[in-house]
Amino acid sequence: MLPDAAARASRRVESLLRELDPIGHEAAHPEAGYHRAAWTPEDLQLRGWFRDRAEGLGLRLEQDRVGNLWAWWLPENLTDPSEIQPGTATTCGSHLDSVPGGGRYDGPLGVVSALVAVELLQQTGWVPAHPLGIVCFSDEEGARFRIACFGSRVLTGALSPERALACTAEDGTSLASALTAGGVSPANYGPDPSLMARIRGHVELHVEQGYALAPAAAPLGVATAIWPHGRWHVALTGEANHAGTTPLERRDDPTLRLADLIRTAREAAEECGGVATVGKILVTPNGVNVIPSQVDAWVDVRAPDEAVLDAILHRLEDFGLERESRTPATHFDPTLAETLGDACIAATGTAAPHIPTAAGHDAGILQDAGVPSGMLFVRSTTGASHTPAEAATETDCGLGALALAEAIRQLERAE
Ligand SMILES: [Zn+2]
Incomplete structure (x- = not known):
């Protein structure tokens, strides 16, 4: 050169x-x-x-x-x-x-x-x-x-x-x-x-x-x-209802399980030694005064090796992960x-x-x-x-x- x-x-x-x-x-x-x-x-x-x-x-x-x-x-x-x-x-x-x-x-x-x-x-x-x-x-x-x-x-x-x-x-x-x-x-x-x-x-x-x-x-x-990595979809369903008139104990609000998912993903990543992110969320019907009927969330998980990735996914199993892609x-x-x-x-x-x-x-x-x-x-x-x-x-x-x-x-x- x-x-x-x-x-x-x-x-x-x-x-x-x-x-x-x-x-x-x-x-x-x-x-x-x-x-x-x-x-x-x-x-x-x-x-x-x-x-x-x-x-x-x-x-x-x-x-x-x-x-x-x-x-x-x-x-x-x-x-x-x-x-x-x-x-x-x-x-x-x-x-x-x-x-x-x-x-x-x-x-x-x-x-x-x-x-x-x-x-x-x-x-x-x-x-x-x-x-x-x-x-x-x-x-x-x-x-x-x-x-x-x-x-x-x-x-x-x-x-x-x-x-x-x-x-x-x-x-x-x-x-x-x-x-x-x-x-x-x-x-x-x-x-x-x-x-x-x-x-x-x-x-x-x-x-x-x-x-x-x-x-x-x-x-x-x-x-x-x-790193091995992948994307998983989670569908959390609930029941739509009025945000003002529905008593708390009668609600089936999927965003509470979304909060659980987000926190669990973070904790699992910290404990297992990888990373996990809920970076995309769709709320249905997405109205400020409506208890949502459904939340769709996507979890991105990455780890230095397959065993750590599996360990993080295992911790998220109860949320019903559907795999969209996984790359070794x-x-x-x-x-x-x-x-x-x-x-x-x-x-x-x-x-x-x-x-x-x-x-x-x-x-x-x-x-x-x-x-x-x-x-x-x-x-x-x-x-x-x-x-x-x-x-x-x-x-x-x-x-x-x-x-x-x-x-x-x-x-x-x-x-
Ligand atoms: Zn690029």
Whole structure:
């Protein structure tokens, strides 16, 4: 890399992030965060931006059966992505969708850094001997259809298309109609083993979600594993009645059991050594002067290992948990992690901590499907994520893109 590459990388990352800033986000109300749920007009705008940027770099666009976007930098001997041979491609990327009220970096930083890494490599005159792909996975957050990593789960076969297509958003929109609006055919929706088989190594760069790198004075980190985690639905039923005229002893109020659930989840997590959150609640009929007839709550549980996760779930059994998804622990490819560690040293001059994460990612889904995968983390200055408080410095973001470029060169060179 050229000596001023880090400074140029940070300028480029920042300028691409600024292009994305107005999408699903009102500058007048920054506290409201980013609203970029999958297959909404905002998401379609983000996808269009990705196509434009990728085409600007001369990459070949491919939309897979699930709607994930792939931008390929093909070696001279190939003219079309369909010619890519099994086990020859290196890929990197992340997602552009957000949780409701999300931050600026979760997702977009990985896509933007991949674009900048390719740009940096092109500027040095480097050309790949093997195919290099940037992927923008669709619906990573699961904010709208309630299953996280939709795009990678269906593509790898971890989630059946039938089950996926049965999902509807809260406003009643079916996944099928959302896909159709996004230009994806529900009839063709499903896994693509041959696309997966092309990849010999996949890297997702992501803003750190947690508090490990700042105290270690490290701008970058390398992921070792993803904690096992899942989402469970709880339906608590009661009886609707007047909030004024119904004596307390005659009430059947499900919010009392909701309070129990919330407290029990917290205590179980503390005692067992994991985390549990009731972050989403729907109250029916949701009237201020009506005793609710039903509460629907969703519990998110994560733990360092399966036994701790089971122990927390066991404590919540009496609430009638219905599993919506459960993802076992992911252990990232150790050889790839070593390469990412070397790339961090090349970019920053210092060793990057190797850390696990409690957040799910598409890279974890790919690793679990047998694609050697890894993750680079860019230090968060606030530790916060899934909120507008997400933050990373321009300098660290530049180092991340530089490390990604270095990792691509090393992975591509490996035989
Ligand atoms: Zn993310």
